[in-house]
Amino acid sequence: MLINVPERVVEDALRGMAAAHPELTVDVANRVVVRRDAPVANKVGLVSGGGSGHEPLHGGFVGPGMLDAACPGEVFTSPVPDQMLRAAAAVDSGEGVLFVVKNYTGDVLNFEMAAELAAEEGIRVETVVVRDDVALPAGEGAGRRGTGGTLFVERLAGAVAEAGAPLERVTEVAHRVADACRSFGVALAPCSTPARGGPTFDLPEGELELGIGIHGEPGRERRGMMTSGEIADATVDALVGDLRPDDPVLVLVNGMGATPLLELYGYASEVSRALAERSVVPARMLVGDYVTSLDMAGCSVTLCPVDEELLRLWETPVRTAALRWGA
Amino acid sequence: MLINVPERVVEDALRGMAAAHPELTVDVANRVVVRRDAPVANKVGLVSGGGSGHEPLHGGFVGPGMLDAACPGEVFTSPVPDQMLRAAAAVDSGEGVLFVVKNYTGDVLNFEMAAELAAEEGIRVETVVVRDDVALPAGEGAGRRGTGGTLFVERLAGAVAEAGAPLERVTEVAHRVADACRSFGVALAPCSTPARGGPTFDLPEGELELGIGIHGEPGRERRGMMTSGEIADATVDALVGDLRPDDPVLVLVNGMGATPLLELYGYASEVSRALAERSVVPARMLVGDYVTSLDMAGCSVTLCPVDEELLRLWETPVRTAALRWGA
Numbered sequence: 001m002l003i004n005v006p007e008r009v010v011e012d013a014l015r016g017m018a019a020a021h022p023e024l025t026v027d028v029a030n031r032v033v034v035r036r037d038a039p040v041a042n043k044v045g046l047v048s049g050g051g052s053g054h055e056p057l058h059g060g061f062v063g064p065g066m067l068d069a070a071c072p073g074e075v076f077t078s079p080v081p082d083q084m085l086r087a088a089a090a091v092d093s094g095e096g097v098l099f100v101v102k103n104y105t106g107d108v109l110n111f112e113m114a115a116e117l118a119a120e121e122g123i124r125v126e127t128v129v130v131r132d133d134v135a136l137p138a139g140e141g142a143g144r145r146g147t148g149g150t151l152f153v154e155r156l157a158g159a160v161a162e163a164g165a166p167l168e169r170v171t172e173v174a175h176r177v178a179d180a181c182r183s184f185g186v187a188l189a190p191c192s193t194p195a196r197g198g199p200t201f202d203l204p205e206g207e208l209e210l211g212i213g214i215h216g217e218p219g220r221e222r223r224g225m226m227t228s229g230e231i232a233d234a235t236v237d238a239l240v241g242d243l244r245p246d247d248p249v250l251v252l253v254n255g256m257g258a259t260p261l262l263e264l265y266g267y268a269s270e271v272s273r274a275l276a277e278r279s280v281v282p283a284r285m286l287v288g289d290y291v292t293s294l295d296m297a298g299c300s301v302t303l304c305p306v307d308e309e310l311l312r313l314w315e316t317p318v319r320t321a322a323l324r325w326g327a
Numbered sequence: 328m329l330i331n332v333p334e335r336v337v338e339d340a341l342r343g344m345a346a347a348h349p350e351l352t353v354d355v356a357n358r359v360v361v362r363r364d365a366p367v368a369n370k371v372g373l374v375s376g377g378g379s380g381h382e383p384l385h386g387g388f389v390g391p392g393m394l395d396a397a398c399p400g401e402v403f404t405s406p407v408p409d410q411m412l413r414a415a416a417a418v419d420s421g422e423g424v425l426f427v428v429k430n431y432t433g434d435v436l437n438f439e440m441a442a443e444l445a446a447e448e449g450i451r452v453e454t455v456v457v458r459d460d461v462a463l464p465a466g467e468g469a470g471r472r473g474t475g476g477t478l479f480v481e482r483l484a485g486a487v488a489e490a491g492a493p494l495e496r497v498t499e500v501a502h503r504v505a506d507a508c509r510s511f512g513v514a515l516a517p518c519s520t521p522a523r524g525g526p527t528f529d530l531p532e533g534e535l536e537l538g539i540g541i542h543g544e545p546g547r548e549r550r551g552m553m554t555s556g557e558i559a560d561a562t563v564d565a566l567v568g569d570l571r572p573d574d575p576v577l578v579l580v581n582g583m584g585a586t587p588l589l590e591l592y593g594y595a596s597e598v599s600r601a602l603a604e605r606s607v608v609p610a611r612m613l614v615g616d617y618v619t620s621l622d623m624a625g626c627s628v629t630l631c632p633v634d635e636e637l638l639r640l641w642e643t644p645v646r647t648a649a650l651r652w653g654a
Contacts, residue, residue, distance in 0.1 A: 002515060002590040002626060004554045004597070012555065012593030019599035020580075020592070020612040055588035075589070188329060191587075227331045228339070253347075258585035260518075260621045261382035262402070263329040265347070266339030270331070272346040285347040289616070294587045295624065299329060324651055 045091030060322030078106030084114030096124035102146025135211030148302035149181030185300030372418030387649030405433030411441030423451035429473025462538030475629035476508030512627030
């Protein structure tokens with residue numbers, strides 16, 4: 001691994017972000033990444049965070065048109081309420097703050113606690129929890145995991161916040177997007193965490209796991225190797241569900257970390273074909289490593305059905321380390 | 328691997344590019360990727376290409392402010408002259424075309440042949456060969472390999488071409504940048520090509536190879552695992568050479584494909600420290616997977632010393648799949 005010592009991985013990465021991105025304020029000691037011009041007057045602040053190891057999520061999504069701040073935890077471990085509170089205080093212009101939280105027990109609890117602490121300091125906080133992973137049934141245990149859909153929530157809520165919408169409206173957009181998104185992931189090889197120094201789960205060569213989470217949580221089914229086309233069919237079948245045909249859809253074809261971009265674009269062509277065969281119309285398709293799982297080999301697809309308004313918001317300028325267009 | 332069959336990997340990827348990037352014209356059958364508005368009136372055309380497996384290079388760099396067209400070969404195999412000729416014809420507005428060629432025997436020969444064919448069709452062609460890899464001595468065999476420096480040549484020559492400079496001037500900038508760039512790469516684990524289905528070279532776990540090429544060509548030295556800081560010191564020592572201290576430098580901290588972005592940012596912080604200790608001033612630092620080697624684990628660093636003019640060109644708008652800012 002390209003590291004110094006496992007204990008310093010997150011700190012080292014934050015130092016690197018500071019070196020590469022003068023447009024961000026990186027508080028290495030307290031582990032908070034904030035857009036440099038925060039708090040932006042008359043703008044709702046967007047804060048997210050979660051365990052490290054999913055980069056560019058969330059720090060790579062901090063900037064105009066997306067997040068105001070991100071709080072990275074240790075690898076695959078929730079950040080602590082103090083980080084979130086600092087982030088909220090740094091970005092609150094008086095218009096309030098929206099927390100975007102992936103649905104994992106630690107993250108949900110810690111963001112809840114941070115929201116209470118922020119309220120005590122007079123910061124209005126709303127929270128949206130993202131549960132887009134359709135691999136597991138919705139009603140069981142802690143519920144569905146938050147994965148690639150987080151990108152769409154952060155981007156679309158970020159866009160409407162940047163346009164000056166009040167907290168209620170930003171929250172409404174975030175909930176609408178979170179409810180609409182659905183994701184499904186496949187692992188071809190496990191990832192290795194710095195602390196373990198080896199694979200987080202066992203996946204024999206020549207097999208793959210359908211419905212995998214972004215921390216190597218078990219999936220729906222283990223199978224012998226499939227072609228890219230077969231994986232796309234299985235994935236799209238798991239995703240289309242109650243989707244109304246001909247609704248425009250934003251599509252994320254996401255690499256988990258170690259999948260070559262050459263292969264990921266090939267997979268995107270199969271996803272595109274599989275969607276077309278089911279009368280789903282990709283309005284925009286984003287291909288790349290956006291919500292990763294360290295060096296896991298594999299891919300996920302997220303569908304985000306949109307109306308005209310959301311599609312227009314998607315197109316507004318965004319300027320972050322990992323997602324950037326317009327202005 | 329996330330593929331259908333090895334023989335169709337490049338074709339599938341091009342289909343995916345077409346699906347994801349309506350701003351590009353992708354000729355899948357002839358394997359040419361062209362910016363949709365080509366030829367741009369009164370603008371010199373920039374064409375590059377090379378073996379596939381290094382994505383986003385070169386197709387991901389096609390767009391305003393960078394390349395006009397890219398020709399992908401088979402994995403780790405030069406494209407053929409016919410592709411380059413088609414690309415030249417598609418982008419020539421009458422102002423001529425610059426070929427940006429990485430220094431590998433096949434690429435150099437095929438681009439030479441394409442330049443002759445283009446001349447016969449009345450297209451003025453100039454060529455710049457990039458030989459930025461300092462791992463091997465400059466004077467031996469086929470000379471130094473072209474690697475990460477290609478990004479800077481394509482970007483800076485692309486910027487001056489976009490501004491309307493004539494072919495002589497675009498060529499001069501390209502040569503100046505190509506001469507100035509120097510790169511050094513390190514592999515922590517080999518890559519696997521679709522055709523082989525397994526590793527391209529043998530690198531025992533717990534060892535790394537310093538001075539590796541982007542096709543797994545042997546490096547300068549094999550060693551036991553080093554920390555990220557030690558790798559940065561060895562890399563920067565290999566790079567600074569005759570660099571004048573206090574010259575501003577563009578820095579690329581490049582992932583080879585399977586290195587987690589979390590680790591790459593940590594490495595960027597060590598590169599930044601190592602440069603500072605040697606009085607080198609990074610004017611801008613780019614961190615990410617830009618010139619890859621399929622799923623190789625590892626990293627490279629490219630330094631591109633710049634003057635005020637080149638720094639200004641770097642900052643002008645660019646709008647490609649992989650590099651994008653401004654406008």
